[in-house]
Amino acid sequence: MSGFAGAIAGGAALLAVAMGTTVAASATSGSTACLNxxxxxxxxxxxxxxxxxxxxxxxxxxxxxxxxxxxxxxxxxxxxxxxxxxxxxxxxxxxxxxxxxxxxxxxxxxxxxxxxxxxxxxxxxxxxxxxxxxxxxxxxxxxxxxxxxxxxxxxxxxxxxxxxxxxxxxxxxxxxxxxxxxxxxxxxxxxxxxxxxxxxxxxxxxxxxxxxxxxxxxxxxxxxxxxxxxxxxxxxxxxxxxxxxxxxxxxxxxxxxxxxxxxxxxxxxxxxxxxxxxxxxxxxxxxxxxxxxxxxxxxxxxxxxxxxxxxxxxxxxxxxxxxxxxxxxxWSHEAAPCGDEPIGTATPTPEITVTPTPEVTVTPTPEVNVVRSPEATGTPSPETSVAPSATVVALSPEAAPTAPSTSTEQQLAATGFDRLWLVTAALVLLFGGALALAMTRIRQARRTAGNEGRH
Known part of the structure; x- marks a missing residue:
């Protein structure tokens, strides 16, 4: 069970207990008010x-x-x-x-x-x-x-x-x-x-x-x-x-x-x-x-x-x-059973006020757009020290949804998992690609320098 679902379940349980207390208090109140x-x-x-x-x-x-x-x-x-x-x-x-x-x-x-x-x-x-x-x-x-x-x-x-x-x-x-x-x-x-x-x-x-x-x-x-x-x-x-x-x-x-x-x-x-x-x-x-x-x-x-x-x-x-x-x-008067005879004014047992657990507002994880940097083209100049090209990753949230989806606990868990996986996979691929490109350019530079030394 997710943390959110657990909070909802716990709040519902607490409310149920509180409602049970209120019912019990009402029953006591009824018994007290029945005094003749x-x-x-x-x-x-x-x-x-x-x-x-x-x-x-x-x-x-x-x-x-x-x-x-x-x-x-x-x-x-x-x-x-x-x-x-x-x-x-x-x-x-x-x-x-x-x-x-x-x-x-x-x-x-x-x-x-x-x-x-x-x-x-x-x-x-x-x-x-x-x-x-x-x-x-x-x-x-x-x-x-x-x-x-x-x-x-x-x-x-x-x-x-x-x-x-x-x-x-x-x-x-x-x-x-x-x-x-x-x-x-x-x-x-x-x-x-x-x-x-x-x-x-x-x-x-x-x-x-x-x-x-x-x-x-x-x-x-x-x-x-x-x-x-x-x-x-x-x-x-x-x-x-x-x-x-x-x-x-x-x-x-x-x-x-x-x-x-x-x-x-x-x-x-x-x-x-x-x-x-x-x-x-x-x-x-x-x-x-x-x-x-x-x-x-x-x-x-x-x-x-x-x-x-x-x-x-x-x-x-x-x-x-x-x-x-x-x-x-x-000859002693025998009081009627509760509800069978009118009663005088009685002070009822105060009812217990139940403060409901506040509802949790769920803000969905913003979706991430991954923009790939264009691949570098051309042959590096031998005289120039080659540094890896910077890869730009732009994270732009989508437009806010009209209402968050809270249909079921399973849907909430699946949506969170899919989005996290997407972002993680994209970052791993981008970092791996940038590292490979940099290593390739370094090897090319060294090879060029070796050739010039032999001449």
């Missing part, structure tokens, strides 16, 4: 960007799960218990965190907030103290937050979260990405992986889902509140067959619940694969005495949880005020 913000809940049951009030009206109640609030947490008579689905509690700030508070505890209406399965971590514990039996109080031992888990917590430092704990778990843009996700859900249309569905009937509604797709049901609040249950005719919600319910307000802030029939697992009601999307709702009031399940996505909403029957799943809102006795039972 609903999979970043750290398995908290209720997550709010601002404040949470738990049973302040005295109705009591409980979350069989955990709570994370970016603002303050107030309480009446309330309990936090083990996750209803048996999954582990979040591990943010402790091995089992049941209460994570980005602000402080509001004791103004407080009675008792018991953490029965994990620990409490609070950003601002200024002016708080802990009793001998582990109650975190402000100024009244009858109003307290207490971890009943294991050995409990016995000092203010035990209850204090390290600076930045909440923002580390839920970065500044987390709820913005959830708003983006909510907007994407509300704009879904029929496509390869998406099917639009509509309920039929009244009271107990019927839905036909398309298996293997994200099924989107756009419905207004009044129609949801007028029904009590949904039966699936055929496919049911699952890891690959998902249901997104986009609820429009229609002027109402109240939404009743719907029980999803047919789940073989007791008390689950297909919760891991259903999303209730309340895009743009600033005020939302959940009411009703029937079951309700799924992930409730209301990132713009001040949520009034006024239900009298359990909600099963996870809840995301701007704030929450639990005013009803209906419990909240944790």
């Amino acid at each position: 913000p609903l999979a970043e809940t750290h398995n908290f049951t209720v997550m709010v960007e601002d404040n949470a009030m738990l049973g302040a009206a005295g109705a009591g109640g409980e979350i069989e799960g955990s709570l994370a609030a970016g603002g303050n947490v107030g309480f009446g008579l309330y309990n936090l218990l083990d996750n209803a689905d048996g999954s582990p509690l979040p591990t943010v700030a402790s091995p089992a965190t049941q209460l994570l508070v980005g602000g402080t505890v509001d004791y103004s209406s407080g009675q008792r907030l018991d953490l029965n399965a994990g620990f409490g971590k609070i950003a601002d514990t200024t002016d708080l103290s802990v009793t001998a039996d582990g109650r975190l109080i402000l100024d009244d031992a009858n109003r307290y937050v207490k971890s009943q888990f294991g050995a409990g917590q016995h000092s203010v430092s035990d209850y204090t979260a390290a600076a930045g704990t909440f923002s580390g778990a839920f970065p500044a843009d987390y709820f913005d990405r959830l708003r983006s996700l909510s907007t994407q859900y509300s704009a879904l249309e029929a496509g390869d992986g998406t099917a639009m569905v509509a309920a039929t009937g009244s009271g107990e509604l019927h839905l036909v889902l398309q298996e293997g797709k994200t099924n989107v049901w756009n419905v207004n609040a009044a129609d949801v509140s007028a029904a009590t249950a949904v039966t699936f005719d055929g496919a049911t919600p699952s890891a690959t067959t998902r249901l997104v319910i986009n609820v429009s307000s229609g002027g109402s802030a109240d939404v009743g619940g719907l029980r999803f029939n047919g789940d073989p697992v007791s008390d689950r009601y297909f919760a891991p694969w259903v999303v209730w999307n309340f895009q743009g709702w600033e005020n939302l009031r959940l009411v009703g005495a029937t079951e309700m399940s799924g992930t409730l996505l209301a990132p713009d909403s001040a949520l009034d949880y006024n239900r009298n029957n359990p909600f099963r799943g996870q809840i995301i809102a701007e704030s929450i005020d639990i005013t009803g006795a209906g419990e909240i039972h944790h």
Whole structure:
């Protein structure tokens, strides 16, 4: 292989490697971009960007799960218990965190907030103290937050979260990405992986889902509140067959619940694969005495949880005020496989820019015209010293070709070889001819001189 062909081959190989790297980077980028913000809940049951009030009206109640609030947490008579689905509690700030508070505890209406399965971590514990039996109080031992888990917590430092704990778990843009996700859900249309569905009937509604797709049901609040249950005719919600319910307000802030029939697992009601999307709702009031399940996505909403029957799943809102006795039972949302569910804004892995190997410009070897010097004629004068005649070789390049020939490696090699051979052969012949002529003339001169000496 010629040096030129080797350079081309090497450049092509390098480009191929670089292109392979780019493809690999794109695949990584695709995997990174597929992250779903609903999979970043750290398995908290209720997550709010601002404040949470738990049973302040005295109705009591409980979350069989955990709570994370970016603002303050107030309480009446309330309990936090083990996750209803048996999954582990979040591990943010402790091995089992049941209460994570980005602000402080509001004791103004407080009675008792018991953490029965994990620990409490609070950003601002200024002016708080802990009793001998582990109650975190402000100024009244009858109003307290207490971890009943294991050995409990016995000092203010035990209850204090390290600076930045909440923002580390839920970065500044987390709820913005959830708003983006909510907007994407509300704009879904029929496509390869998406099917639009509509309920039929009244009271107990019927839905036909398309298996293997994200099924989107756009419905207004009044129609949801007028029904009590949904039966699936055929496919049911699952890891690959998902249901997104986009609820429009229609002027109402109240939404009743719907029980999803047919789940073989007791008390689950297909919760891991259903999303209730309340895009743009600033005020939302959940009411009703029937079951309700799924992930409730209301990132713009001040949520009034006024239900009298359990909600099963996870809840995301701007704030929450639990005013009803209906419990909240944790069922973890299962993120969809890549491409099957809309995703929030993600920072893609930067693509690798490939700088191609510069093309090599081939300048052809100029062809050489050989002009032979005319042969010397006549007899040299005996009195004159004879020197060989000079032979003139003129090398004049031909006109530059319009485009260099680079058709194949073989043609390039053959052309170079032919031209080099031509020039070399011509020079050898010319030099040999000149040398022979000079030697002949020298011999003639000596012969002439010898003859004259004999006379």
